Amino acid sequence: MARSKSDPSSNSAPDKGAAHLTTLRGQIDKLDLHILELVNKRASVAAQIGKVKADQGGDVFSAAREEEVLTNVLKAHEGPLSTVTVKAIFRELISGSRAIQKQQKIAYLGPEYSYSHLAAIQRFGEAAIYNRTANIAAVFEELIRKHADFGVVPLENSTDGRVVDTLEMFMRFPDQVKICSEIRLRVRHHLLANCAQAEVRRVYSKEQALSQCRNWLSKNLPNATFHPVSSTADAARLVQTEPNVAAVASREAAVRYNLGILAENIADSPFNETRFAVIGATDSTKTGADKTALMFQISHTPGSLADVLTAFKQNKINLTWIESFPFREAKGEYVFFVDFDGHRDDTRVKKVLAVLEDMCESVTVLGSFPLARADGE
Numbered sequence: 001m002a003r004s005k006s007d008p009s010s011n012s013a014p015d016k017g018a019a020h021l022t023t024l025r026g027q028i029d030k031l032d033l034h035i036l037e038l039v040n041k042r043a044s045v046a047a048q049i050g051k052v053k054a055d056q057g058g059d060v061f062s063a064a065r066e067e068e069v070l071t072n073v074l075k076a077h078e079g080p081l082s083t084v085t086v087k088a089i090f091r092e093l094i095s096g097s098r099a100i101q102k103q104q105k106i107a108y109l110g111p112e113y114s115y116s117h118l119a120a121i122q123r124f125g126e127a128a129i130y131n132r133t134a135n136i137a138a139v140f141e142e143l144i145r146k147h148a149d150f151g152v153v154p155l156e157n158s159t160d161g162r163v164v165d166t167l168e169m170f171m172r173f174p175d176q177v178k179i180c181s182e183i184r185l186r187v188r189h190h191l192l193a194n195c196a197q198a199e200v201r202r203v204y205s206k207e208q209a210l211s212q213c214r215n216w217l218s219k220n221l222p223n224a225t226f227h228p229v230s231s232t233a234d235a236a237r238l239v240q241t242e243p244n245v246a247a248v249a250s251r252e253a254a255v256r257y258n259l260g261i262l263a264e265n266i267a268d269s270p271f272n273e274t275r276f277a278v279i280g281a282t283d284s285t286k287t288g289a290d291k292t293a294l295m296f297q298i299s300h301t302p303g304s305l306a307d308v309l310t311a312f313k314q315n316k317i318n319l320t321w322i323e324s325f326p327f328r329e330a331k332g333e334y335v336f337f338v339d340f341d342g343h344r345d346d347t348r349v350k351k352v353l354a355v356l357e358d359m360c361e362s363v364t365v366l367g368s369f370p371l372a373r374a375d376g377e
């Protein structure tokens with residue numbers, strides 16, 4: 001049909017708009033090729049670094065250097081991309097560099113899309129090989145048997161506190177693994193199902209996740225029953241197999257198991273974070289913004305813990321975490337886990353470690369590593 005002058009579709013504005021769009025897309029196409037050239041140039045340099053490391057026996061993964069790369073980039077970053085996006089881009093570039101040098105195998109507590117898996121991907125990106133294990137002990141064993149280059153294990157959750165299984169493994173293998181990096185992961189629980197919320201009769205999740213969403217669940221699903229299973233990801237898998245059920249799990253689990261998200265962010269506390277340790281054969285070199293993790297055992301006498309804490313105070317060292325743990329081999333005795341600001345190569349840290357060596361029955365430096373950024377920062 002011929003267009004009349006009064007036909008709005010004959011207006012030149014849309015034509016101009018379309019032409020402008022084509023021009024802008026042409027710019028993006030050119031920029032994409034330029035970006036591609038640059039990222040491959042970066043990868044070629046990383047390949048050369050890999051050769052130097054192979055000759056010198058250096059590790060492919062350097063938590064300290066990666067932190068420096070990210071700090072440089074984020075300092076220069078002025079937008080309009082968000083910091084989260086820039087971090088994700090560089091995480092994948094670095095992940096690709098490592099894979100070119102030598103593909104890294106990462107053991108984590110499965111199943112796929114568990115929060116440990118998400119933490120591992122946040123640290124090592126898509127180019128690593130991920131080996132899931134059935135429990136936390138197996139992550140340590142995979143590393144010790146050299147079936148994995150690194151392991152990712154949960155240390156503590158902001159709501160539930162310490163993760164006993166991980167601390168126990170550090171006690172069992174005090175000298176065979178080191179913490180080389182830490183990861184802070186925001187845990188966002190969602191209600192996943194393939195039916196309407198009113199039809200949900202059973203809710204599956206990991207016990208801790210159910211407890212973290214207790215108020216929301218009882219208020220919004222008064223007719224449902226709650227059933228703990230081995231993991232949030234397993235709960236999502238179960239939703240596929242039964243009618244009228246829902247899971248409390250991550251967005252990634254919803255994608256993996258093809259489930260709808262009925263309600264987002266249902267945890268009772270708006271801030272829910274899990275801190276993970278990356279364990280490997282060695283810890284990290286100094287960056288200037290580091291933390292050290294320590295495990296020590298003291299005699300069962302009055303004031304022995306106070307003496308240790310005083311040593312930290314006298315050396316102006318800030319403790320960021322302390323946990324006590326019963327020592328299985330001696331009734332009434334405790335092993336303490338502490339994290340503090342500083343690197344084991346810092347003078348004041350060396351001083352406090354020397355004092356502790358004299359004071360304690362045993363002292364093990366679990367590792368020094370760069371301070372983790374909060375998830376999203």
Ligand SMILES: O=C(O)C(=O)C[C@]1(C(=O)O)C=C[C@@H](O)C=C1
Pocket residue numbers: 046049050060061062063065066069093094095097098101
């Ligand atoms: O600088 C290095 O040591 C590199 O191997 C390069 C690079 C990177 O891509 O920037 C990759 C892996 C390391 O963990 C740190 C940084």
